[in-house]
Amino acid sequence: MLLRTKLFGKTYEFRDLRELMGKANEDKSGDHLAGVAASSAIERAAAKYVLSEAPLWALYENPVAPYDQDEVTRVIMDAVDQNAYVQIKTWTVGQLREWILDNKTTNDDIKKIQNGLTSEMIAAVAKLMSNMDLVLAASKIRVVTHANNTMGEMGRLASRNQPNHPTDDPDGIRAEIYEGLSYGSGDSVIGINPVDDSLASVQRLLEMSYKVIQNWKIPTQNCVLAHVTTQMEAMKRGSPAGLVFQSLAGSQKGNESFGISVGMLDEAYEIAKKYSVVPGPNYMYFETGEGAELSADAHHGWDQLTLEVRCYGLAKRYAPFQVNSVVGFIGPEYLYDARQITRAGLEDHFCAKLTGISMGCDACYTNHARADQNSLENLSILLAAAGCNYFMGVPMGDDPMLSYQSNSFHDAPSLRQILKLRPLPEFENWLVEMGLWDAEKLLLTDKAGDPTMFVR
Amino acid sequence: MITQQQIDAIIDAVIAELQRQGVGNERGSALHAIAPSHASELNLDLPDITTSEYRTRSYVENTRKPDVLRALMSTTPSRIGIGHAGPRYRNIPQFIFLADHAVTQDALFKEIDPALLQQFNLFQVQTQASNRQEYLLRPDLGRKLSDAARKTLQEKCVKNPDVQLYVSDGLSAAAIEHNLRDIFPVIQQGLQQAGLKMGTPFYVKYGRVGLLNDVNSIVDAKVVVTLIGERPGLGRAEAASVYMGYRPQPDSSDADRDVVCNIFNGGTNPLEAGAYVVEYIKRMLKHQASGIKLKLIEQGASK
Numbered sequence: 001m002l003l004r005t006k007l008f009g010k011t012y013e014f015r016d017l018r019e020l021m022g023k024a025n026e027d028k029s030g031d032h033l034a035g036v037a038a039s040s041a042i043e044r045a046a047a048k049y050v051l052s053e054a055p056l057w058a059l060y061e062n063p064v065a066p067y068d069q070d071e072v073t074r075v076i077m078d079a080v081d082q083n084a085y086v087q088i089k090t091w092t093v094g095q096l097r098e099w100i101l102d103n104k105t106t107n108d109d110i111k112k113i114q115n116g117l118t119s120e121m122i123a124a125v126a127k128l129m130s131n132m133d134l135v136l137a138a139s140k141i142r143v144v145t146h147a148n149n150t151m152g153e154m155g156r157l158a159s160r161n162q163p164n165h166p167t168d169d170p171d172g173i174r175a176e177i178y179e180g181l182s183y184g185s186g187d188s189v190i191g192i193n194p195v196d197d198s199l200a201s202v203q204r205l206l207e208m209s210y211k212v213i214q215n216w217k218i219p220t221q222n223c224v225l226a227h228v229t230t231q232m233e234a235m236k237r238g239s240p241a242g243l244v245f246q247s248l249a250g251s252q253k254g255n256e257s258f259g260i261s262v263g264m265l266d267e268a269y270e271i272a273k274k275y276s277v278v279p280g281p282n283y284m285y286f287e288t289g290e291g292a293e294l295s296a297d298a299h300h301g302w303d304q305l306t307l308e309v310r311c312y313g314l315a316k317r318y319a320p321f322q323v324n325s326v327v328g329f330i331g332p333e334y335l336y337d338a339r340q341i342t343r344a345g346l347e348d349h350f351c352a353k354l355t356g357i358s359m360g361c362d363a364c365y366t367n368h369a370r371a372d373q374n375s376l377e378n379l380s381i382l383l384a385a386a387g388c389n390y391f392m393g394v395p396m397g398d399d400p401m402l403s404y405q406s407n408s409f410h411d412a413p414s415l416r417q418i419l420k421l422r423p424l425p426e427f428e429n430w431l432v433e434m435g436l437w438d439a440e441k442l443l444l445t446d447k448a449g450d451p452t453m454f455v456r
Numbered sequence: 457m458i459t460q461q462q463i464d465a466i467i468d469a470v471i472a473e474l475q476r477q478g479v480g481n482e483r484g485s486a487l488h489a490i491a492p493s494h495a496s497e498l499n500l501d502l503p504d505i506t507t508s509e510y511r512t513r514s515y516v517e518n519t520r521k522p523d524v525l526r527a528l529m530s531t532t533p534s535r536i537g538i539g540h541a542g543p544r545y546r547n548i549p550q551f552i553f554l555a556d557h558a559v560t561q562d563a564l565f566k567e568i569d570p571a572l573l574q575q576f577n578l579f580q581v582q583t584q585a586s587n588r589q590e591y592l593l594r595p596d597l598g599r600k601l602s603d604a605a606r607k608t609l610q611e612k613c614v615k616n617p618d619v620q621l622y623v624s625d626g627l628s629a630a631a632i633e634h635n636l637r638d639i640f641p642v643i644q645q646g647l648q649q650a651g652l653k654m655g656t657p658f659y660v661k662y663g664r665v666g667l668l669n670d671v672n673s674i675v676d677a678k679v680v681v682t683l684i685g686e687r688p689g690l691g692r693a694e695a696a697s698v699y700m701g702y703r704p705q706p707d708s709s710d711a712d713r714d715v716v717c718n719i720f721n722g723g724t725n726p727l728e729a730g731a732y733v734v735e736y737i738k739r740m741l742k743h744q745a746s747g748i749k750l751k752l753i754e755q756g757a758s759k
């Protein structure tokens with residue numbers, strides 16, 4: 001394998017695709033931590049240029065981990081539609097970029113080749129794109145799913161109501177749910193991260209959140225984001241759950257550190273289909289985030305974007321209702337500052353849409369990263385323009401349990417107002433019935449923001 | 457241009473509205489104590505909005521049920537009942553948030569009080585991270601003891617105990633200062649009462665959770681337990697976690713560990729957390745497993 005070019009008369013040579021892919025990435029602290037980043041801006045430019053001439057078959061044949069050693073690789077390779085693959089295998093990565101951006105290429109065209117792509121190819125093309133490329137390309141691709149309502153249609157933006165509480169107090173969580181609903185947050189899911197992963201606690205929160213949904217006949221679904229094994233057990237015992245959640249990693253070893261396997265996820269999917277209280281056909285909810293694999297020493301010497309995209313390849317097996325990266329969640333060791341978080345958020349969203357899954361984003365930052373609420377708001381505006389399916393809704397963006405800041409209940413209505421977007425259709429009707437939403441002006445009404453309306 | 461007359465009219469209207477609403481409700485401005493005598497002389501002497509008075513106040517305009525709103529707000533430390541200006545935040549909540557974000561940065565760089573370590577007889581060692589900045593960017597170094605630390609532990613620690621307990625700053629030394637006094641004795645006494653052989657406790661500067669493995673390569677305990685500072689939340693740096701594992705090996709991962717988290721007064725109460733940790737340790741010893749393995753064994757047993 002020869003991977004070489006000259007820029008300004010100087011030669012840049014890359015040993016193999018793994019090295020090339022690492023160096024073609026935009027600057028990220030996690031890639032430096034892994035020792036795979038370019039050592040200079042000019043080396044990065046050279047790597048992107050060389051990568052643009054690499055054919056897609058080469059990426060197909062060089063996955064992050066060998067087929068026989070990694071079950072995530074097997075899931076991704078086995079899902080490749082060979083008819084689609086033969087159409088594109090001789091394209092270069094650069095050709096794929098220009099083809100996606102071409103005005104003649106539509107959502108339908110992209111859907112036709114989508115199943116011929118592997119995660120490595122998708123990551124590669126993202127590396128050649130600028131931020132605006134990523135927004136434009138993603139805005140072409142719609143992925144529509146359905147659980148109790150419909151996600152992902154053009155012109156819609158949803159919000160996950162995330163009512164976390166430092167002691168899992170059902171009263172406190174309920175109060176936060178009410179606050180969020182009164183701002184029109186909750187159409188993606190009412191999704192609670194529990195402090196206590198025990199079965200009893202998870203069951204209690206499933207019951208409580210389901211009761212709110214039933215009492216107010218809300219077209220949405222509930223979810224308690226405990227470890228998947230706990231949710232499976234709770235559902236087997238009759239607890240009402242809408243979506244089944246799990247965090248994913250992009251390699252088998254990474255997933256082992258999360259205490260999961262493809263077999264376990266297959267089982268969770270079956271249980272979801274059998275016991276979920278929503279009509280479906282989409283029942284799963286996954287979260288991902290660049291850096292999780294490296295943190296578990298499970299990155300096989302590859303860059304964090306490529307591993308991230310492999311999570312989407314894995315997620316696709318389960319036709320998830322929704323997936324989001326929690327970009328910026330882990331900390332500055334993987335994404336150092338607002339600029340890196342913004343870049344990663346745009347890449348994640350585009351790559352997931354190109355993979356063909358329903359993608360939202362937890363646009364967020366931790367207090368040890370160099371970012372703030374302004375940079376997070378910027379990212380969410382960019383992503384909403386890119387057609388992102390949903391964001392988080394956290395009381396004023398401050399999650400006192402997960403100790404990070406995300407989008408707030410106020411952000412979805414603001415984005416809807418700025419970009420002329422609507423809540424999910426069934427939920428929008430409900431908001432109108434509740435008198436919270438003016439469906440003509442696309443604005444919250446004066447009634448909004450008062451959680452006491454849900455207390456009888 | 458707004459005329460002086462218009463300004464006076466606005467001020468009158470605002471004051472009348474404030475009086476109508478009564479004290480402590482729906483206030484978008486903190487400026488209530490000082491009724492401006494003349495708009496021409498600028499005299500801003502504002503109250504401290506970071507006090508609990510301003511945090512617990514409702515900023516919702518025209519709520520129909522002020523008492524219900526207060527009751528809802530009292531159930532959670534989350535920022536609810538904050539109202540809105542259009543779809544955005546009102547002024548005072550916005551400034552409280554900004555102030556909180558500013559002070560949170562300081563918590564990250566705080567060092568532990570040496571007197572506290574003395575009080576609990578904890579000697580101090582360090583990981584391979586040499587300063588806070590390096591610690592933040594190189595989690596791999598926080599999972600390895602420095603050469604000096606290895607030597608010290610070799611010399612000072614009892615080997616092959618049932619339970620090895622140690623403390624680490626992690627991402628918040630303040631969290632250790634906040635909780636150590638409450639939780640440490642509960643764990644120690646609980647384990648002693650259970651007749652378990654305790655290792656020699658110590659303190660590690662710049663530790664990550666994965667350090668459990670490296671520590672056990674020296675002490676070879678059955679269960680290794682660390683009290684460690686969680687990353688600081690907005691304006692809150694007091695939450696600690698206890699992470700633990702059964703016979704951690706060099707390649708053990710988070711799947712092999714268990715955690716009790718959010719420990720502080722206001723979260724998981726430190727005394728109760730201590731008791732819970734002792735229970736966990738007993739279960740680990742009973743089933744000779746931890747993490748997902750322990751969970752699956754126990755779920756299997758309960759069927």
Ligand code: B12
Pocket residue numbers: 193194195196197225226227228245246247248257258259289292295329330401402403595626627663664665666684685686687695697710711713714715716717718
């Ligand atoms: C950051 C974080 C993560 C990151 C960790 C990656 C990283 N490199 O930091 C990611 C996103 C990967 C993650 C994943 C999960 N997490 Co987590 N995580 C946190 C968080 C927000 C902060 C942790 C912290 O401050 N650590 C302190 C520093 C010093 O530790 P560190 O060495 O830098 O990082 C290690 C720990 O954070 C540890 N870790 C993180 N989460 C978990 C969960 C478990 C069960 C274990 C054993 C270890 C573990 O992994 C890191 C690498 O070793 C806490 C919330 C909190 N209040 O503590 C939740 C929290 C600990 N996580 C939780 C859960 C449930 C999970 C998942 C099981 C979710 C899921 N359904 O898959 C997964 C899998 C965890 C695993 N077994 O590997 C729960 C635990 C509840 C419980 N009592 O068991 C918490 C309390 C949040 C919550 N309520 O949902 N998590």
